[in-house]
Amino acid sequence: MIGRPFCSFSSLLAGRAASRMGTPMSSLGPLGQVAAVDMSVQFACFAVAAALQTEKFYDISASLTYVLCVLLSFRAGGRSTRCKVNSGLVIAWAVRLGSFLLWRVIHDGGDSRFEKVRMHPSRFFVFWAVQAVWILLTALPVYLSNSKPNTEAELEEGRTQRREKEKxxxxxxxxxxxxxxxxxxxxxxxxxxxxxxxxxxxxxxxxxxxxxxxxxxxxxxxxxxxxxxxxxxxxxxxxxxxxxxxxxxxxxxxxxxxxxxxxxxxxxxxxxxxxxxxxxxxxxxxxxxxxxxxxx
Known part of the structure; x- marks a missing residue:
């Protein structure tokens, strides 16, 4: 129940990103939709961060993006125990680490990594671009595994093999x-x-x-x-x-x-x-x- 609004939101983001590129949403495929959400969230957050000259929501934005991308890929594919567990593990990691890093940057008053770059949009952008790539690459096995077609949508002769793979x-x-x-x-x-x-x-x-x-x-x-x-x-x-x-x-x-x-x-x-x-x-x-x- 909790994941549905996030999935809908991530689908909306992917759709808007696709429309801006002049590409139909359906033609992107599950992994393309994940990439579109990833880039959309990170670049939107960069625009706000650059305007405010702050890095305080850099890490928490990554956590949010991980959650959105994992749920979007999960929605696209099967519902095996493997998919559920792996998705849950990524979300647990993202929420825990993101909240910890957010608390740290608020407590410390800033992040020393950004002291010399947050005033320079072009250099500041590099950090957000690297983070977007990081989010896509690190969880790529989970995105791909989650995006496998539903068993019900496959041909009858392929169902037995599919069930074996899901065990x-x-x-x-x-x-x-x-x-x-x-x-x-x-x-x-x-x-x-x-x-x-x-x-x-x-x-x-x-x-x-x-x-x-x-x-x-x-x-x-x-x-x-x-x-x-x-x-x-x-x-x-x-x-x-x-x-x-x-x-x-x-x-x-x-x-x-x-x-x-x-x-x-x-x-x-x-x-x-x-x-x-x-x-x-x-x-x-x-x-x-x-x-x-x-x-x-």
Missing amino acids: VCWRDVLGWSLWAAGFTIQVVADMQKRLFQADPRNKGLWIHTGLWKLAQHPNYFGEICMWWGLFLSCSTTLRGWELLSVASPCFVAFLLLRVSGVPLLRKAGLKKWGHLQEYQDYLKRTRLLVPLPRRF
Whole structure:
């Protein structure tokens, strides 16, 4: 019941985007409709953010877009247990992370990533464009799996095979277990970091307790695990070129490890604490991503 208004709203957005491009809505296909909603929401939010010169709803707009896109793809396809679970997992992740990041940016008064760009629309736009691509690529396996035709619409001879594909299998169980582990790690890591930073005794220090004692970026490890878990479950129904959506978890890992995650934090960390021997020892002894016992 809750999803119906969101689906209708996302369909309306996709329809308007298609009409602006002079393309009939029906010709876009499920994935095209998802892309249209994604781009429409992100670019509309950018226009407002640029006018107000604020980044405070950057992350929450991503969460909303994920929810809209997942529900739209779910509406287009089957109603298997796999589709329901995977859609629910993406929505749970998006709502949790989006609300956490929104609270953080309000509490901190802003996001340091945007200090030098929010006054320059062209540079500010790049962040929103990258986020639009991020939303489309990261959840691509779920969009594709959800968009599979309904069993009722298929030919009689194909129904048995379809039902077999819809059954929960070991890949689903393994994928959901991996997602649950990643989600737990990310939630715990975020909570530990927030509590550490809230303690006045830790002012000016880097977090080196809890999961952060075992890994420099345990929250990123959790993020990567979640998207690999979703791909593993979705891969049960993906065929042919659709399996190229393995680029989803690879893209997440690449972006976090090589582009916008670890490199930026490493640079900021070295600028603050690089002169301290304790920090240098922390970097040498603590694993980058996977929470495991420290090196000696």
